[in-house]
């Protein structure tokens with residue numbers, strides 16, 4: 001009945017039923033890695049509201065910081081400074097390398113990427129942006145132009161009709177999901193070349209050069225890349241790709257933007273920021289999701305030089321830098337450090353990857369397991385020979401089954417064929433084992449039914 005009531009409202013939560021469950025879940029409470037629905041069923045949350053509740057639902061330290069700030073000051077707008085913004089910005093820049101020391105706060109990842117593109121255009125005087133196939137950079141009209149992943153693009157002319165080089169059909173740059181051969185479900189990990197001499201790397205770079213060769217000279221303002229593609233299906237690039245791409249883009253007068261919306265704040269385990277694993281320093285870093293454990297917030301960090309022409313204009317964002325958001329984000333950074341969250345990502349992530357690889361060897365429909373830390377993707381295929389994506393109905397069946405056994409997982413990839421494991425970063429090895437047992441059972445059930 002409740003579902004019917006909501007359905008009448010036609011609210012945005014209802015649209016998710018298509019890609020996730022037959023009936024949307026009605027969640028009303030959460031604590032750390034656990035969620036409860038209105039009927040009292042408990043779920044282990046292995047997707048954290050799309051990799052966002054980084055520390056856990058209603059994390060006590062973060063909740064306390066939020067409560068204290070709610071009693072002190074809610075809002076000033078960007079025309080005043082307050083201690084929370086000052087404290088937060090200082091903490092954030094201490095985690096980023098030189099020259100990334102100028103911070104602009106937004107309310108979402110899309111807003112952050114919008115702003116980053118604006119900065120790149122002002123700084124370079126150029127217009128176009130290069131993004132990677134399968135990428136997702138936001139749902140605003142501008143960032144939808146940057147987003148290549150067709151699942152999330154509406155069939156309207158490309159944003160404002162003027163960003164054609166960013167369109168996936170025009171853009172011929174590398175698609176992280178393809179590799180030495182061209183099957184859409186092939187991945188970097190299946191490559192038989194050694195990482196240092198990866199042919200795919202050369203091929204990707206060739207494709208990038210082709211983009212430059214065929215685009216209008218001196219038009220590239222920015223190159224956007226997620227250090228690991230999230231919605232694209234947890235796609236990793238060949239080892240040197242980002243490094244070489246950055247070099248090439250800079251030679252052509254563009255600047256390089258790392259979209260850390262999913263990879264930031266320790267999620268990859270080995271590094272606090274995803275770009276650090278690629279041995280690059282971006283010109284702009286954008287972030288959101290895990291930044292405030294589920295409270296709406298985003299940020300753009302860049303150098304003084306790039307910020308200068310931007311700062312000369314009048315930038316205004318009513319909610320950006322909100323005291324409550326900043327108070328929460330500050331507590332998030334403290335808790336990541338105090339609770340050794342990044343280390344936990346590395347330990348539990350390594351365990352998960354190892355155990356999931358066993359399930360890959362056990363089941364014909366598990367095509368690949370990849371990722372880093374608690375940023376993991378499981379590529380589902382019809383069979384290992386064809387490597388065709390597992391059809392959508394079958395994916396829904398598996399998701400439904402795991403949900404019924406008490407575990408929530410995510411989904412991505414351009415065919416929706418990748419299961420995404422991006423839990424709150426507080427999950428324990430025991431939680432991981434529970435998830436693995438449930439997933440094993442769901443794969444078994446699916447195989448039996450066939």
Ligand code: PMP
Nearest residue numbers: 108109110136137138230261288
């Ligand atoms: N960049 C990446 C890599 C993302 O995954 C997302 C959201 N899924 C965004 C940008 C956009 O963030 P938001 O939904 O907060 O606007």
